[in-house]
Amino acid sequence: xxxxxxxxxxxxxxxxxxxxxxxxxxxxxxxxxxxxxxxxxxxxxxxxxxxxxxxxxxxxxxxxxxxxxxxxxxxxxxxxxxxxxxxxxxxxxxxxxxxxxxxxxxxxxxxxxxxxxxxxxxxxxxxxxxxxxxxxxxxxxxxxxxxxxxxxxxxxxxxxxxxxxxxxxxxxxxxxxxxxxxxxxxxxxxxxxxxxxxxxxxxxxxxxxxxxxxxxxxxxxxxxxxxxxxxxxxxxxxxxxxxxxxxxxxxxxxxxxxxxxxxxxxxxxxxxxxxxxxxxxxxxxxxxxxxxxxxxxxxxxxxxxxxxxxxx
Amino acid sequence: xxxxxxxxxxxxxxxxxxxxxxxxxxxxxxxxxxxxxxxxxxxxxxxxxxxxxxxxxxxxxxxxxxxxxxxxxxxxxxxxxxxxxxxxxxxxxxxxxxxxxxxxxxxxxxxxxxxxxxxxxxxxxxxxxxxxxxxxxxxxxxxxxxxxxxxxxxxxxxxxxxxxxxxxxxxxxxxxxxxxxxxxxxxxxxxxxxxxxxxxxxxxxxxxxxxxxxxxxxxxxxxxxxxxxxxxxxxxxxxxxxxxxxxxxxxxxxxxxxxxxxxxxxxxxxxxxxxxxxxxxxxxxxxxxxxxxxxxxxxxxxxxxxxxxxxxxxxxxxxxxxxxxxxxxxxxxxxxxxxxxxxxxxxxxxxxxxxxxxxxxxxxxxxxxxxxxxxxxxxxxxxxxxxxxxxxxxxxxxxxxxxxxxxxxxxxxxxxxxxxxxxxxxxxxxxxxxxxxx
Numbered sequence: 001x002x003x004x005x006x007x008x009x010x011x012x013x014x015x016x017x018x019x020x021x022x023x024x025x026x027x028x029x030x031x032x033x034x035x036x037x038x039x040x041x042x043x044x045x046x047x048x049x050x051x052x053x054x055x056x057x058x059x060x061x062x063x064x065x066x067x068x069x070x071x072x073x074x075x076x077x078x079x080x081x082x083x084x085x086x087x088x089x090x091x092x093x094x095x096x097x098x099x100x101x102x103x104x105x106x107x108x109x110x111x112x113x114x115x116x117x118x119x120x121x122x123x124x125x126x127x128x129x130x131x132x133x134x135x136x137x138x139x140x141x142x143x144x145x146x147x148x149x150x151x152x153x154x155x156x157x158x159x160x161x162x163x164x165x166x167x168x169x170x171x172x173x174x175x176x177x178x179x180x181x182x183x184x185x186x187x188x189x190x191x192x193x194x195x196x197x198x199x200x201x202x203x204x205x206x207x208x209x210x211x212x213x214x215x216x217x218x219x220x221x222x223x224x225x226x227x228x229x230x231x232x233x234x235x236x237x238x239x240x241x242x243x244x245x246x247x248x249x250x251x252x253x254x255x256x257x258x259x260x261x262x263x264x265x266x267x268x269x270x271x272x273x274x275x276x277x278x279x280x281x282x283x284x285x286x287x288x289x290x291x292x293x294x295x296x297x298x299x300x301x302x303x304x305x306x307x308x309x310x311x312x
Numbered sequence: 313x314x315x316x317x318x319x320x321x322x323x324x325x326x327x328x329x330x331x332x333x334x335x336x337x338x339x340x341x342x343x344x345x346x347x348x349x350x351x352x353x354x355x356x357x358x359x360x361x362x363x364x365x366x367x368x369x370x371x372x373x374x375x376x377x378x379x380x381x382x383x384x385x386x387x388x389x390x391x392x393x394x395x396x397x398x399x400x401x402x403x404x405x406x407x408x409x410x411x412x413x414x415x416x417x418x419x420x421x422x423x424x425x426x427x428x429x430x431x432x433x434x435x436x437x438x439x440x441x442x443x444x445x446x447x448x449x450x451x452x453x454x455x456x457x458x459x460x461x462x463x464x465x466x467x468x469x470x471x472x473x474x475x476x477x478x479x480x481x482x483x484x485x486x487x488x489x490x491x492x493x494x495x496x497x498x499x500x501x502x503x504x505x506x507x508x509x510x511x512x513x514x515x516x517x518x519x520x521x522x523x524x525x526x527x528x529x530x531x532x533x534x535x536x537x538x539x540x541x542x543x544x545x546x547x548x549x550x551x552x553x554x555x556x557x558x559x560x561x562x563x564x565x566x567x568x569x570x571x572x573x574x575x576x577x578x579x580x581x582x583x584x585x586x587x588x589x590x591x592x593x594x595x596x597x598x599x600x601x602x603x604x605x606x607x608x609x610x611x612x613x614x615x616x617x618x619x620x621x622x623x624x625x626x627x628x629x630x631x632x633x634x635x636x637x638x639x640x641x642x643x644x645x646x647x648x649x650x651x652x653x654x655x656x657x658x659x660x661x662x663x664x665x666x667x668x669x670x671x672x673x674x675x676x677x678x679x680x681x682x683x684x685x686x687x688x689x690x691x692x693x694x695x696x697x698x699x700x701x702x703x704x705x706x707x708x709x710x711x712x713x714x715x716x717x718x719x720x721x722x723x724x725x726x727x728x729x730x731x732x733x734x735x736x737x738x739x740x741x742x743x744x745x746x747x748x749x750x
Binding site: 245273 | 348351352353354356357358420421422423424427451452453454455457458459460461462465505506507532534535536537538539541542559561562563564565567568587
């Protein structure tokens, strides 16, 4: 876990420091809290995509706190902000810490069906390739379903990832019915006694009624082939996405039974602050983070560590 | 797109309109609200600050305070500043004096470069150009294959080789274009992070070797505060010439558009608004500003109508309208043409007063159109021409035939009747070349 945190922090620190590095700098040698300082802190929070609402409310709390009790050391401000943010963003305290890669995975269910959904370009297929490897390395027999029949060469892309991970793919011709692919794949998974089936779906904007209906159908059809399926539905979120991330997650959650988040492209300069809002407002845990393009760059993650890394 | 921003501005102005005269305090409050609106729209905080300051300076001037309609004045200033911020008047694609024109697409992973390459090729082909697509993304699995398929769908040439290097294949593409007299070459490069030194260097190398006339930075319209970091780095390394924003058909407020434009000073050339290859639109800052401020986008709507409507049919229908012979058959044709114009929801947003609050929570069910089509399809030609003859038992038959029910058939017939009435009234004004309802 420590090495992951290191890598993650390194990603965040590549071009600028973490949130609290910036805030610490701001409050250094400050013994009064004026509007200018508040505005600067607000800008740091907003700049990390924590969202306007969260940022403004945290600033307000800070102001009230200072008015009421004053403060002696600049560090008190930082500490107050940190606890305030954690309260805002992580929901209930004492949440599980340090979840293992496949903690959500239940080996008594066979096949364990994972569906991956999200808007275009957030990294679903790449995530699945890496996820397949994690399960495969863990000794599970994995099958992939290429249910993105819309985007050109999506199946080919999945196939290449499958080959890299050493697993099989069920696919159809381009333009085929995605629900049918999912159904056939699950039937095949049962027949071949596969441990884990991962279903890739086409990227879709959450505002497209027809495409969201199609997703519902895929979900429904999986349930027909195996009553309890899908067992895990992961939403991929691009770390650089702004406040739209919350709308995306809401819509997808209403459409299919989401169980967790995968935050991709965290190796850039985006801090992925919106993820915290999504996770606290919709009660969806971050399961994995994507930290690069190579096969081993998908890392298991939990909310606490995410917040820690963001703040340090 | 931008719908929420429009909505917010509307409520700010509603407050403003309540005041007969504006005080400095009114304006300061409004500006604070505008800043918040922009931040919520993912406009970068620095950009938002500058923007608000410049609007405030003008709003505090004589032009507003002395005006009889201060709210209108503020809207006017906002609109003007927003238009300026997004780039003044529209800029097209540069063309080389000696072909081929070289266009290079760059951007982060997943911003939509390969899809855009296809859209751009189609856009150019429709305008009589002969583009060559070059697959310079050798990084992402099957990216080359994706571009090959896209090129096939568009019907343009493609240079797609698996065992090459990005720099080599681009040079090669340029040579091939000269030989095969392609007047435009489009390089689809791999997505990369702006902090990836090696890959950014590779782009510089391609630029040096091929001297592109245009380098488009392709950016996801949903990007948050980080948009400026990536854009600044790409412009520093490559000095790109234009911006293309993608995925603007969602409900993202698109603040990234303002941010990227403001920090790079480069024009936004296109916006990409859909899954299909013909959903590339020129970017018009003034229209976008109108849209943001809830003034609708009638110009785009009319343009789309002209594109989708069959002129011959439109003339015929106009004649029929005049003679009041408009039948269900014609209605069906009209439906088809409206469908050609794009998703109804998108069209609605272009209508003044329909953006923002008016459309909140209202999703247009495109299936309803399919049912209407089915109902009309289940009628005999005679019935379509003379809907009055459709009695009870015919209604039952039509309902059965179309897989709907009698109520739905009734509803359609009633709507059609009302439409005929409306047509009678409207035919007095004459409505050239526009489909029904607009």
